[in-house]
Amino acid sequence: MSKEICLGKILSPVVRNITQDKINLYAEASGDFNPIHVDESFAARTALGGTVAHGMLVLSYISEIMSRAFGRDWSSGGKLSMRFKAPARPGDEVTVTGKVDSIEERDGVSYVTCSLSCCNQKGETVVAGEATVKMISER
Amino acid sequence: MSKEICLGKILSPVVRNITQDKINLYAEASGDFNPIHVDESFAARTALGGTVAHGMLVLSYISEIMSRAFGRDWSSGGKLSMRFKAPARPGDEVTVTGKVDSIEERDGVSYVTCSLSCCNQKGETVVAGEATVKMISER
Numbered sequence: 001m002s003k004e005i006c007l008g009k010i011l012s013p014v015v016r017n018i019t020q021d022k023i024n025l026y027a028e029a030s031g032d033f034n035p036i037h038v039d040e041s042f043a044a045r046t047a048l049g050g051t052v053a054h055g056m057l058v059l060s061y062i063s064e065i066m067s068r069a070f071g072r073d074w075s076s077g078g079k080l081s082m083r084f085k086a087p088a089r090p091g092d093e094v095t096v097t098g099k100v101d102s103i104e105e106r107d108g109v110s111y112v113t114c115s116l117s118c119c120n121q122k123g124e125t126v127v128a129g130e131a132t133v134k135m136i137s138e139r
Numbered sequence: 140m141s142k143e144i145c146l147g148k149i150l151s152p153v154v155r156n157i158t159q160d161k162i163n164l165y166a167e168a169s170g171d172f173n174p175i176h177v178d179e180s181f182a183a184r185t186a187l188g189g190t191v192a193h194g195m196l197v198l199s200y201i202s203e204i205m206s207r208a209f210g211r212d213w214s215s216g217g218k219l220s221m222r223f224k225a226p227a228r229p230g231d232e233v234t235v236t237g238k239v240d241s242i243e244e245r246d247g248v249s250y251v252t253c254s255l256s257c258c259n260q261k262g263e264t265v266v267a268g269e270a271t272v273k274m275i276s277e278r
Contacts, residue, residue: 022168029164030199031155034206036214055214056202060169060195067173075175075194079268081220129218 005069005112005135011098014065018053020090026057052087058094058127062116065096070112070133077136082129086120093121101130110135144208144251144274150237153204157192159229165196191226197233197266201255204235209251209272216275221268225259232260240269249274 020040027033032054035042043051059082066074088094098116105111112135117128159179166172171193174181182190198221205213227233237255244250251274256267 025168056199
C-alpha cells in the first residue's frame with residue numbers, strides 16, 4: 001500500500017491484456033456464459049463483430065489499481081461509481097489510470113475519492129468513473 | 140429481457156453459491172491472486188479468519204440481475220454505483236435483489252434506475268447500491 005495519499009497523487013497504472021482465455025475463465029467464475037462473451041462464431045455475426053469481455057472483468061482492473069493504492073481500506077469498504085462506455089475485446093491492451101481528486105474529513109475520518117479510467121490501446125475509454133475509500137488503516 | 144419495465148418492478152433475483160473454486164477461477168481471470176482470496180491457511184490467520192471472495196466477483200452477480208432484466212441496454216452502457224459492506228466467503232449463498240426505483244425521460248430517452256443489494260444467507264448485506272440503464276433497444 002502506498003504510504004502517502006495526497007491530493008492530485010497519480011496512482012500506479014495497471015496494464016492488462018484481454019484474452020479469450022481470461023474471458024472464458026471469468027465466465028466459469030461468474031456463471032455468465034452469454035455467447036457474446038464466449039461463443040466466437042456467434043459473436044462474429046452480431047453487431048459487435050466478435051466476443052467482448054464481461055464488463056465486470058474490466059472492473060476487476062479498476063479494483064486492482066485501488067487495491068494496490070489503498071490495500072485493505074479499499075477491499076473492506078470501498079464505494080465505486082462507474083460507467084461502461086465501450087467494450088473490451090480479446091487482443092486489447094487496457095490501461096487503468098487514476099488520480100486522487102479529493103480528500104474529505106468527516107467526523108475525524110478521511111474519505112479519499114479517486115477519478116479512474118480504463119482505456120484501450122487506441123485511447124478509447126472502456127470504463128470511467130470514481131471510487132471512494134474510507135481510510136481506516138494506520139499509516 | 141423483460142418486456143415491461145415499470146416503476147416499482149421487482150427484478151428476478153439471482154442466487155449464487157460462493158465456492159473457493161469460483162474464487163480461484165476469478166483470481167486466474169483477473170490476475171488478482173491476493174492471498175486473502177486464494178491462500179486458505181494464510182487467510183485463516185488474518186482478522187478475516189478465512190478467504191473471502193473478490194468484491195468484483197460479487198459485483199458480477201449484480202451485473203447478472205441487470206443483464207437479465209435489461210439485456211444489451213445494460214451491457215452496452217450501464218452506470219453502476221456500489222458500496223462494499225461485508226465480505227462474501229466460500230460456503231455463502233448470496234442473493235441479489237433489485238427494484239426499479241425511477242424512470243426518467245431526458246431528450247426523449249428513458250433512463251431506468253434500480254436499487255440493488257446482495258445479501259448472504261444470514262441476511263447481511265454484502266454489496267448495495269444502484270444502477271442506471273439508458274434504454275435504447277426497441278421494446
